[in-house]
Amino acid sequence: MPSSPTPPLEDRLHTLDELLVEQVADLTRTALTGHRRHLEEISPEAAGLIDSLASYLEGGKLLRPRFCFWGGVAALGREPQPAEVEALARLGAAIELLQAAALMHDDVIDHSPMRRGRPALHMQAEQEHRRAGLAGDPEEYGIAIAIVLGDLALSWSEQMANGVHGDPSLVDRARREFDALRTEVMSGQYLDILHQAGGFASAPDAELAALSVIRWKTVPYTVLRPVRIGAALAGAPDQSLDALSAWAIEVGTAFQLRDDLLSVVGDQDETGKPIGGDIVEGKRTVLLARTWEAADARGRALLDEVVGDAGSDESQIGAVHALMVSTGAVSSVTQEVRRRAARGRALLEGTAELGELGRAGLEALAELATDVDSLPA
């Protein structure tokens, strides 16, 4: 029987990407079904937590599981076998559960009202408290529920990761990356809290503080550790992991800088969060640091007045937006996203030891995560 010709690269990418997304969903569903059975033994109310978590997990773009998967494919240097796809999907599902936990706790810490186009989890619980006419303070109840469901998601994330089978030394290596991911994202979260409170004393200035938060909060859990988890499981040598780290720092930083832009100039339907949210929450971003640096006294007075004031109205937010544009901060951050994305591409091209298919997958993801061409500025 003649072998069929290899389909074009783009089709192979697409097919594998779909397979991965499907398997992550399957593994998550199976795990939640098992957890539901356990919770049903406890009480019907507890079993209801599964619905909250399942609904929360919907609508994610699975960016992190896909970075993990394509890192694995790149390290393999060939199409993955079914067992390899499953192991990578399992680690991806674990990262996705970790991300859910991090977002639930993050939204409490940042007082973010929206997530993925819906009320944030603590807001959902707060609304449910009011609807059901429960006792006590609705806001505190919402926070309590988000803490607990986040803790469950964090535990189940780890349980998912613990179910990966394969060569023990490779599984151990991937686990060390997974452990590093958790320590780093939580430490980065801590730096973020400190920075917000003006207590990140070891950072030389506001922009470097914001970049350090990105380096330790966003980069490790969005790109760097996911891609290293996949590649480590697939047996990549240390020097390939280091090359992927260098690439991931550029891509992950560009991703967060773009996210900061999107919060100000983006489209709410696309981001799932209200435009100007970072301004209202007073998030100390690179964009804000550059705006402040370039602003005159009147501009700074405006920033002092509006940034971090939850009561700001649309016209005030619009004025801050205009200032971010007129000072050149928006265009300078946009340029930096482009520059870092380009540097990432160049770094990835230098990793000849990684397979073509996997690198193409990583490149496509990086493009998706750092695209600023559709932004108005």
Add this chain to the structure above:
Amino acid sequence: MPSSPTPPLEDRLHTLDELLVEQVADLTRTALTGHRRHLEEISPEAAGLIDSLASYLEGGKLLRPRFCFWGGVAALGREPQPAEVEALARLGAAIELLQAAALMHDDVIDHSPMRRGRPALHMQAEQEHRRAGLAGDPEEYGIAIAIVLGDLALSWSEQMANGVHGDPSLVDRARREFDALRTEVMSGQYLDILHQAGGFASAPDAELAALSVIRWKTVPYTVLRPVRIGAALAGAPDQSLDALSAWAIEVGTAFQLRDDLLSVVGDQDETGKPIGGDIVEGKRTVLLARTWEAADARGRALLDEVVGDAGSDESQIGAVHALMVSTGAVSSVTQEVRRRAARGRALLEGTAELGELGRAGLEALAELATDVDSLPA
């Protein structure tokens, strides 16, 4: 050379107990040193988190690691070998870190100001915020820090558990118990939140709701899962695990009922928490349910006024205490602690397949955890 005579049981218990406590401390110290090295790469501020956690872990009685250890010794039916002590100590250290995480988050949820004789972690961070003159709301900052440090402790707990080596099928069994512990304590925490808000609809009444919270929040993570983790690792057959569960439900429930009594009639130096804390926080305990049931209209009016009011003064708290005594609730709960402790002893005596040394260790711990003879009531 003649072999030395076996020392009396009590001495063997004491020696092994000390060895375990020392090893838990050593393993914890080593793990935190490793984490500190990682955090130092991130920032000096992040490395400071280690001191907060290390100081938080001090002063615990290691009740849970000891339940785990003596469960293991009971299942072994002999003195443990050094490698067995280490594996049990490692799981114990993991449980202790999990406990730290649970307490940090719990104290945020319950607004508890004190823990282990010091300000609760979120209160410490709040005070630090004021002392350093940081920006933003000190209370919210305290909560944010407690969420993040709890998340780190939870991750590191799991990392500690993941470092246990030995027969893979036994390690797997112990891990399943550890996984169940986490799911149950967090689900129990959820039931507690719901119960506090008056939303635990599937529970027939206030006392059964409180007992269900004890069954799923306190019992699994204090006695039941720790003892099963140790016994599972030591190869106990399922029927021994079940027997230990039945024993643990009595001992763990008695422990929590005693804890509820201590919060009202205990000694602050011993509990490390302010007396009447449960009354001020409005904790819906079995003790409160029984007081309410037995109270007349005037008594209920007093409860309505004082319980859950953070502004209550000493004389109001004293009046509630007096009501809890005069209604017979204190003595009825005290009797139930005694009854359950006795039932526990009887159940443990029925587990002839478990070793004498281990059973003696479990019995000594159970006595420590359920002793009400020193209470005034």
